[in-house]
Amino acid sequence: MRYVFYINPLAGKGNVQEDIIKSINDYFLDKTDDYKIHFKNSIDDMMRSASCEAKTGDDIRVFACGGEGTVMAVLNSIIGYNNVELGVIPCGSANDFLKFFKSRDNFLDIAEQIDGEAVEMDLIKAGDKYCLNGCSVGMDAVVARDMSIFKKWPLVSGSFAYTLAIVKTFLGKLGITAQISVDGEPPQRKNCLFAVIANAPYYGGGYKGAPDAVPYDNKLDFTLVDNISKLKILKFLGLYKKGEHKKLDCCTLKNCTSMEFTAEKPIPVNLDGEIIETVNMKFELVKSAVKFVVPSGIKNKLLTIV
Numbered sequence: 001m002r003y004v005f006y007i008n009p010l011a012g013k014g015n016v017q018e019d020i021i022k023s024i025n026d027y028f029l030d031k032t033d034d035y036k037i038h039f040k041n042s043i044d045d046m047m048r049s050a051s052c053e054a055k056t057g058d059d060i061r062v063f064a065c066g067g068e069g070t071v072m073a074v075l076n077s078i079i080g081y082n083n084v085e086l087g088v089i090p091c092g093s094a095n096d097f098l099k100f101f102k103s104r105d106n107f108l109d110i111a112e113q114i115d116g117e118a119v120e121m122d123l124i125k126a127g128d129k130y131c132l133n134g135c136s137v138g139m140d141a142v143v144a145r146d147m148s149i150f151k152k153w154p155l156v157s158g159s160f161a162y163t164l165a166i167v168k169t170f171l172g173k174l175g176i177t178a179q180i181s182v183d184g185e186p187p188q189r190k191n192c193l194f195a196v197i198a199n200a201p202y203y204g205g206g207y208k209g210a211p212d213a214v215p216y217d218n219k220l221d222f223t224l225v226d227n228i229s230k231l232k233i234l235k236f237l238g239l240y241k242k243g244e245h246k247k248l249d250c251c252t253l254k255n256c257t258s259m260e261f262t263a264e265k266p267i268p269v270n271l272d273g274e275i276i277e278t279v280n281m282k283f284e285l286v287k288s289a290v291k292f293v294v295p296s297g298i299k300n301k302l303l304t305i306v
Helices: 017-028 043-055 068-078 096-101 110-115 139-150 158-170 230-241
Strands: 002-007 035-039 060-066 084-090 117-126 129-131 134-138 176-182 188-198 220-226 251-256 258-271 274-294
Touching: 002 017, 002 043, 002 068, 017 035, 017 110, 043 060, 043 068, 060 068, 068 084, 068 096, 068 129, 068 274, 084 096, 084 110, 117 134, 129 274, 134 139, 134 176, 139 158, 139 188, 139 258, 139 274, 158 230, 188 258, 220 258
Parallel strands: 002 035, 002 060, 060 084, 084 274
Antiparallel strands: 117 129, 117 274, 134 188, 134 258, 176 188, 176 258, 188 220, 220 251, 258 274
16 A cells, blocks of 8 residues: 655645644654655646546545645546545644534544545435535535635634625525525426535535535535525524524425526535636536545544544
């Protein structure tokens, strides 16, 4: 097994990368394992390099050391290569997918990462891209777009950046109108605040939008929130952050394998934190599509995590 680490110096606030490099070098100091550290701030360079590593055919454990953007870049470079396992070492401001495992510290422990076991995780195929965590359209995507600005501010955490972006969005026009189809059913015209298709529970710096999502259960979780009044939004967001919105009349939650939307004009779409605008997109479940490294300290607890 070879070990390859991709470190994004721009992820988060850039203040943990040096510690991670030191931890990696310290771990391998007295080992004979083959390892490399790539320090890349260009997503394109990272993707080209990771793709080349995958194509060697070697058994490789590739670690994305960064935030959602770094993980997505590495993931999309290695998808389809059965010889490659994906690990994540958190450097980002959120790293929401890891919140499912309820322990960030285990993912920062290099020894636990090397000793960890790869577990097959589902993915979301969104157009020609693959996402590990979740996708959304509407207000959520607008907030995710603006969050990227606020999280660069000093002393602003991922969760607080998301809250600031919500406030900014709240001051404008809310909601979208789109034709939405779930699992190939006839499209329904929806005037909604946002719609989420999720592989794991958390996104947006810790909002539990899909509280029952499990990333290895061969299902996706769909959440639709009707366009509610601004007077109700703040109370709703408090419940939504904690995952306590399931019984609200304005929310629809269900399991599915696909979701598609069509809008009359381009609307923001969030793909694991990457924002695009389009009039149409289909999101599909890809079962057991990536071998994801679960650190040894939490592997035995994995099946009990809900």
